[in-house]
Amino acid sequence: MKNVMTLVALAGQPNCGKSTLFNSLTGASQHVANYPGVTVEKMSGAYRYEGMKTEVVDLPGTYSLTSYSLEERVSRDFLLHDKPSVVVNVVDASNLKRNLYLTFQLLEMEIPVILNLNMMDVARRRGIDIDTNELSRRLGALVVPTTIKTGKGKNDLLKSIQSASRPEQNYEPLRIDYGSMEPFLSRVQEMLSESGDPSYPLRWLSVKLMEGDTEARKLIEKQLSNANELLEFVEKQRGNFESQNEEKSERHIAFSRYLAADTISKYCVRTVTGPTVPLSDKVDRVLCNRYLGPVILLGVIWLLYELSIVQGYKLTSYTWPFLAQLRELTAFIMPDPGFVWEPLIRSFSLWFVDSINALLNYIPIFFILFGLIAILEDIGYMPRMAFILDRLFRRFGLHGQSTLPMVLGGVFVGGCAVPGIMSTKGIPDERARFATILIIPMLNCLAKTPLYILMINNYFPEHKGMAMVFVATITILMALPIAKILTLTLLKGKETAPFIMEMPPYHLPTIRGVVGRAVERVWLYIKKIVTIVAAVAVILFVLLQFPGLNKERRAHYETMANTAREAFYKKIKGNAYAAQIPEDKLMDLVLYAGDYKNARMGVKKKEKAKAIDMKFAEKNPLFFKFIKPQKDKDARKVNRALKKLISARKKILREIKKEKIDNSYLGVMGRWIKPATQWAGFSWRVNVALLSAFAAKESSVATLGALYQQDEGNESLEKRMKEKEIGFTSLHALALMLFMALYPPCIAAAIMIKVQTGSANWMLFSMIIPTILGLSVASLVFTGGTLLNLSGLQAMFIFYGLALAATIGTGLIKNKTDYM
Amino acid sequence: MTLDNIKPGCECVVKKVNAQGKLDQRLMDMGLYPGLMIKVIRNAPLKDPMELELDGFYLSLRHEEASYVEVCRR
Numbered sequence: 001m002k003n004v005m006t007l008v009a010l011a012g013q014p015n016c017g018k019s020t021l022f023n024s025l026t027g028a029s030q031h032v033a034n035y036p037g038v039t040v041e042k043m044s045g046a047y048r049y050e051g052m053k054t055e056v057v058d059l060p061g062t063y064s065l066t067s068y069s070l071e072e073r074v075s076r077d078f079l080l081h082d083k084p085s086v087v088v089n090v091v092d093a094s095n096l097k098r099n100l101y102l103t104f105q106l107l108e109m110e111i112p113v114i115l116n117l118n119m120m121d122v123a124r125r126r127g128i129d130i131d132t133n134e135l136s137r138r139l140g141a142l143v144v145p146t147t148i149k150t151g152k153g154k155n156d157l158l159k160s161i162q163s164a165s166r167p168e169q170n171y172e173p174l175r176i177d178y179g180s181m182e183p184f185l186s187r188v189q190e191m192l193s194e195s196g197d198p199s200y201p202l203r204w205l206s207v208k209l210m211e212g213d214t215e216a217r218k219l220i221e222k223q224l225s226n227a228n229e230l231l232e233f234v235e236k237q238r239g240n241f242e243s244q245n246e247e248k249s250e251r252h253i254a255f256s257r258y259l260a261a262d263t264i265s266k267y268c269v270r271t272v273t274g275p276t277v278p279l280s281d282k283v284d285r286v287l288c289n290r291y292l293g294p295v296i297l298l299g300v301i302w303l304l305y306e307l308s309i310v311q312g313y314k315l316t317s318y319t320w321p322f323l324a325q326l327r328e329l330t331a332f333i334m335p336d337p338g339f340v341w342e343p344l345i346r347s348f349s350l351w352f353v354d355s356i357n358a359l360l361n362y363i364p365i366f367f368i369l370f371g372l373i374a375i376l377e378d379i380g381y382m383p384r385m386a387f388i389l390d391r392l393f394r395r396f397g398l399h400g401q402s403t404l405p406m407v408l409g410g411v412f413v414g415g416c417a418v419p420g421i422m423s424t425k426g427i428p429d430e431r432a433r434f435a436t437i438l439i440i441p442m443l444n445c446l447a448k449t450p451l452y453i454l455m456i457n458n459y460f461p462e463h464k465g466m467a468m469v470f471v472a473t474i475t476i477l478m479a480l481p482i483a484k485i486l487t488l489t490l491l492k493g494k495e496t497a498p499f500i501m502e503m504p505p506y507h508l509p510t511i512r513g514v515v516g517r518a519v520e521r522v523w524l525y526i527k528k529i530v531t532i533v534a535a536v537a538v539i540l541f542v543l544l545q546f547p548g549l550n551k552e553r554r555a556h557y558e559t560m561a562n563t564a565r566e567a568f569y570k571k572i573k574g575n576a577y578a579a580q581i582p583e584d585k586l587m588d589l590v591l592y593a594g595d596y597k598n599a600r601m602g603v604k605k606k607e608k609a610k611a612i613d614m615k616f617a618e619k620n621p622l623f624f625k626f627i628k629p630q631k632d633k634d635a636r637k638v639n640r641a642l643k644k645l646i647s648a649r650k651k652i653l654r655e656i657k658k659e660k661i662d663n664s665y666l667g668v669m670g671r672w673i674k675p676a677t678q679w680a681g682f683s684w685r686v687n688v689a690l691l692s693a694f695a696a697k698e699s700s701v702a703t704l705g706a707l708y709q710q711d712e713g714n715e716s717l718e719k720r721m722k723e724k725e726i727g728f729t730s731l732h733a734l735a736l737m738l739f740m741a742l743y744p745p746c747i748a749a750a751i752m753i754k755v756q757t758g759s760a761n762w763m764l765f766s767m768i769i770p771t772i773l774g775l776s777v778a779s780l781v782f783t784g785g786t787l788l789n790l791s792g793l794q795a796m797f798i799f800y801g802l803a804l805a806a807t808i809g810t811g812l813i814k815n816k817t818d819y820m
Numbered sequence: 821m822t823l824d825n826i827k828p829g830c831e832c833v834v835k836k837v838n839a840q841g842k843l844d845q846r847l848m849d850m851g852l853y854p855g856l857m858i859k860v861i862r863n864a865p866l867k868d869p870m871e872l873e874l875d876g877f878y879l880s881l882r883h884e885e886a887s888y889v890e891v892c893r894r
Contacts, residue, residue, distance in 0.1 A: 064849035068842045098851055098877055251837070254848035281861065281878070284871075293865045387880050391866035394882075400869075498843045498885050499869055500850055503878035 005046075006054045006165045009079060011106060012090035013099055014061035015380075015504035017118040021090055021148045022058040023516060025158075032524070034758075035074045041425065042074075049158045054165075057084065065105045067215035069428065069497065076215070079109055080200060085165040088157070090116045093123035093130060093145065096269055100261035101254075107141065107173040110201040112164050116157060117145040122505075127272035135268040140173040149510065178207070178256045180245055184237045185210060191233055195224050209234045210241070211250045280505040284384070293388050300381070301407050304372055309414045309446065312365035319364050323357040339587055340561045340652050348541055355537035359530060359748075362416070362446075366525060369408070369419065371518035376404075378509030382426075383501055390499060395811040396480045397487025399432035400499065409440035412472040414449060417441045417749035418525060421756050431494035435487050437756055438766055439479040441745035444472065447697035451740050454701055459733035463793055470796055475741050477803035482773070484810035492816075536747045540692060543666040549659060557656055564648035571641035576634040580622060590646060592616075592623045666691055680739060680778035681732040681786075690739070697746055730792025735782040738799070742774030821893065823886035824870070826860045832891040833857050839888035850879055852889060 012018040023030075026045025035042045043058040059078060060071035067073050079087065089106050091099040096117070106113050117123075117130060136143040142160050146153030178185060189206040200219065208216035209231075221227045238249050245252065286292055330353045334346040376382055382404060390400030402424075409420030420440040427433040444452075452471050460467040549557070565586065572578050581589060599612050617624040626642055629635035661667050670688035677687055685704070693700035744767040745753060754763040785795040826832050834856045837847055851874055852858075861871040861878065869882045 064845075066845050066849070068845050095877060098875070101849070101851070248844075250845065251848060251853075254845075255853050258851065258853055278876075281873075284862075288862060288864065288871070290863075290865045383880070387864050387869060387871065388866075390882070391864060391868040394868075498846050498881065500846050500879065500881045500885060502850075503871060503880055505878075 006052065006086070006161070007082065007084040008054055008056050008161055008165070009059055009082075009084040009087045009111075010056060010090060011059045011075060011079075011087050011102070012061060013063050013092070013102055014502060016061070016090045016092040016099065017148055018058065018061055018090040020510075020513065021088075021116070021118065021146075022056065023513065024148050024151070024154060025056055030520070035078070040070055040074045049162060052162060054161065057082075062102070064102060065109075066211075067213050070430075073215060079106075079111060084111060086112050086114060086161055088114045088116050088161065090118050093117040093120050094126050094128055096128075096130065097261050097265040100264060101257050103139070104174070104176050104257050104260060107139065108176070108201070108204045108207060110173070110204065113139075113141045113173070114157070114160050114164055115139060115141050115143045117143060118148055120145045120153070121147045121150070126278075129270040129272060131268045131270075135264065138174060138264050138267065174260075175203075176256055176260050178253060181210065181241055181249065181252055181256070184241050188234055188237055191230060195226050195230055199223070207253060210238060211253050212238065278505060280380075280503075283506055284503070287381075287384055288387060293384075297385060297388050300376070300385075301411075304369070304407065305412075305414065308365055308369035308372060312368040315364040315368075316361050320361060323360055327353050327357060336587075336591060339565070339590070339649060340557055340656065344545075347545070351541050352534070352537055355540075356530060356534060359533055360526075363522060363526075365446075366416070366419065367518055367522050369416075370521040371514055373404070373408070373419075373423070374514040374517040375509050377517075378507060378513055380504045380506045383503050386501065387503065393432075394499075394815075396484040396807075397432060397435050397491070397815050398480075398483055399427050399429050399436070400501075401427045402432060402436040405436050405440055406443065406476075410444040410446065411476055412444065414446045415443060416445050416447075417443070417745055418752050419521070421749060421752040422521075422524075424756055429495075429497040429499075431487055431491050431496050434491050434494055434757065434762070435483040437753055438486060438762075438769075439483045441749050441753075441766060442475060442479045442482065442742055442770060444475050444741065445697065445749075447746070448740050448743065450701040451697075452737055454704070455733040455737050459728075459730040459792060466793075467796070470800060471737055471741065474738070474800060474803055477800070477807050478742065478777075481803075481806040481810040484813065484815075487815055488813065532747055532751050536694075540666075540694075543669075544661060544664045544692070546665060547663065549656070549663065553659065557652055560652050561649070564645055564652070567648070568641050568645040571644070572638050575637055577622075577626070577638050581638070589623055589626065589642065590649065592620060593627055593642060593646060596627055661688065676775065679783045680735045680775055681782040682736065682739075682778075683728075686736060690743075693740075693743065694746070697740070697743060700740070731782055731785045731790065731795055732792075734785075734792045734795055734799075735778040738781055739774040739778040742770045742777060744768070744770040744774075821891055823858065823860075823872075823889040823891050824883040826858075826891065826893070828860050828862045828870075831857060831859045831894045833894060834889060835892050836890040837888060838890060839885075843885060843888065847885075847889065851875070851877070857894070858891065 010018055010022055022043065022045065025047050027047070029047070030043060030045040033042045033044070034040065040060060044055060045058075046053060046055045048054070057078065059075040062069070062072045062075055065072050065076045065079075067076070078084075087106055089103050091103065103113065103115060115135070117132065123130065130145070132143045132145055142164055144153060144157045144160050146157055148154060185203070185206050188209055189202050192202050192205060205216060205219070209220070217231060220230060224230060241249050241252075247255075287296055327350065330349050331346075334349050335343045337343070337346060376385075382401075385403045386400030388400075389403045393399055393402050405420045405424045405427075407415065407420075408423055409415045409417050417440050420443070421437050424433050424436050424440075427436060452468075456464055456467045456471075565583070568586070569578075572581070596612075596616050599616070600609060603609050603612060613624075613628065616627070625632060625635045626638045629639045666688055667684075669691055670684040673687055674682075674684050682690070689700045689704045744750075750763050750767055753766045754760055757763070781795055781799055784790075785792075790798070821832075823832070823834075834852055834854050836854060837844060837852060839847055856874055859873045861873050863870050864880075867883075869880045870886060871878060871880045873879075
């Protein structure tokens with residue numbers, strides 16, 4: 001039987017150390033998928049013990065196995081249909097009584113259960129002593145004590161899994177005594193067994209039916225021909241029971257379980273020391289304090305930003321050279337550029353590498369961010385965050401647990417929607433979860449910032465600080481009312497859930513756990529996002545490059561190039577070096593000069609500069625003379641002519657690029673949508689920039705840079721834009737910033753929305769609505785502002801006031817809760 | 821008297837849970853059954869939600885949800 005793979009499921013209540021056990025068992029061989037048809041993640045992995053391969057599935061942490069929450073339904077379906085050979089029920093040893101509530105439900109499902117008493121160290125420290133033999137005898141299941149964090153007891157657990165998965169094991173599992181309900185249960189069970197075999201444990205099914213469990217009813221409807229008759233019978237039994245006992249059946253069942261747990265814990269658990277105030281509660285006196293709590297929360301958020309976004313960004317200056325090398329390598333492999341025409345394969349490869357690099361560049365930031373989040377999760381701070389802010393968010397149809405996603409998405413400035421949307425997973429309330437997902441793209445992600453800075457520097461130079469505060473806070477003032485409106489309308493029918501949330505004790509995080517999780521999430525990001533961005537980069541390249549220039553225009557640029565070359569030769573006529581630079585070597589010289597300039601760029605140390613000089617002199621002593629002519633008169637002449645030639649070439653290249661974009665499909669689209677965007681004051685150039693931002697928002701500024709080509713010298717983009725866009729006022733800038741704030745999610749975020757909502761329709765919705773909304777807001781501000789003859793600053797104040805009023809106004813409307 | 825009226829620092833015993841459906845089930849799954857002693861630990865900085873201790877276990881819930889739990893003060 002060595003080749004048969006054993007299937008083991010890990011089940012347990014939240015905060016019992018289940019994921020630690022899962023990581024410890026499976027190590028690096030983990031695999032994340034979704035349970036069929038739902039967005040709940042299914043974690044699985046495998047390990048080998050004494051030559052036997054075992055597959056492990058980590059079920060979601062749940063307190064119970066009812067049909068009220070998605071996680072519980074998923075866990076239950078897995079246990080019923082995938083029939084694992086063993087269920088390891090991970091239990092917090094210091095909280096056995098409460099954990100047994102789930103254990104009983106697992107035992108009822110008639111799958112061999114191993115009770116894993118985890119976190120024995122904590123229990124011992126609290127003076128809790130558990131008689132494992134007695135516990136095992138009473139439960140009719142193997143009991144294995146462990147402290148997985150330190151690896152203690154892991155071997156025993158592996159051994160027990162192996163022995164328990166053998167069918168010859170026979171344990172008589174505990175049967176909960178449901179007291180006065182027993183006769184009703186046996187009647188239902190009898191009726192079930194007469195109706196044929198529904199292939200589920202009969203006692204379990206009877207209990208569930210008496211509980212009024214909707215999913216159990218569905219199972220019956222699917223499997224049995226006399227379903228209607230049977231369900232009617234069950235309803236009658238429930239009614240009879242309730243009138244006889246004056247108690248609801250489901251409550252009686254839950255109470256019986258607690259009673260049994262109480263009995264068992266009385267016989268098996270001995271608390272040596274008296275009750276003390278646990279350390280966690282002492283910590284919470286500070287962290288959840290009325291005044292200190294919010295201050296500390298702000299501090300934690302600030303630290304999160306500071307360490308990941310500010311410090312992480314600094315770190316990218318160390319990692320960037322590696323990415324730059326990748327680009328250089330690509331440039332080296334590809335065919336050399338011509339004097340004016342670049343081979344298509346070269347421009348494509350470089351574009352592609354640039355697009356990917358732009359995202360890979362964020363990896364240090366993400367690594368730190370994910371690491372910090374993992375620390376906060378492991379410590380147990382997340383529920384406290386939700387506790388402090390729930391009241392505020394609930395006013396807008398959101399949930400206390402929306403805090404983290406919104407922080408990640410960039411509540412103020414500088415987040416990223418992708419991890420933000422990823423982290424909405426834990427929100428139990430479907431309506432709040434969807435609302436959170438949909439507003440995260442409207443927050444200020446890192447990539448929106450460059451455009452803000454450009455606009456503010458350019459059009460609000462005297463009120464920079466104020467304008468910055470405006471963009472940093474206006475997004476949340478727009479997002480909250482939108483969330484509220486969504487929950488009152490489209491999301492009205494989504495399931496809601498009560499807030500009831502455990503406040504787990506604080507724990508010290510482990511380095512392994514934190515780094516492991518950070519690596520895993522970064523990897524997920526790379527896999528999911530980079531592949532998609534790569535595909536979009538290709539499409540965008542085509543849209544920007546084609547149809548390209550026509551014959552006439554090509555000829556026009558050829559002539560320009562020839563003129564430049566002729567001018568060069570005219571200048572060095574009669575020069576001692578003239579004969580040594582034939583026409584077919586000229587391009588080599590131009591490239592050589594370019595390489596040299598790149599190599600020396602940013603090099604300040606004398607020795608380093610000298611080494612570069614030496615290298616280039618060695619590579620081509622003749623060309624080097626033209627770049628560093630020293631006192632050689634003729635060489636200096638060549639140097640001057642070369643400089644002119646290079647700048648002439650640059651000018652031609654820029655013009656070609658600009659004309660290409662003007663003519664490109666994207667340029668045509670930019671003009672085409674102008675009728676829609678003119679009310680917002682966007683020129684077709686701005687449209688092109690906004691369209692190109694679709695794949696990744698950083699592109700907006702880069703495209704603007706290409707569109708507002710510089711003619712001479714090194715004027716900054718700010719200055720160039722001011723010159724080219726005559727009549728572009730601070731009101732235009734304000735409208736543009738507001739549109740950027742509400743810009744639809746980038747492709748990466750859109751895909752994440754699809755993953756987390758499990759539907760392509762919501763993804764489309766998340767892209768269309770912000771576009772319409774953004775355009776309306778921008779048009780309102782621009783057209784309204786123009787009509788009222790407002791300056792950008794005045795319009796800014798008025799709009800801020802309106803947004804604030806909308807936030808307060810929508811906050812006063814009450815959402816209906818329907819979790820009853 | 822219902823649970824949402826209990827002040828932080830006070831203890832009470834659950835008498836009856838008046839909730840239905842999902843809320844009822846959640847409250848039961850978290851162990852709020854008649855006879856249980858509850859200590860209200862604190863309110864959140866914005867007053868809602870509240871934190872409870874039941875038998876060494878800490879739980880937070882909204883006042884609105886707590887209003888379905890009938891208690892008597894000890």
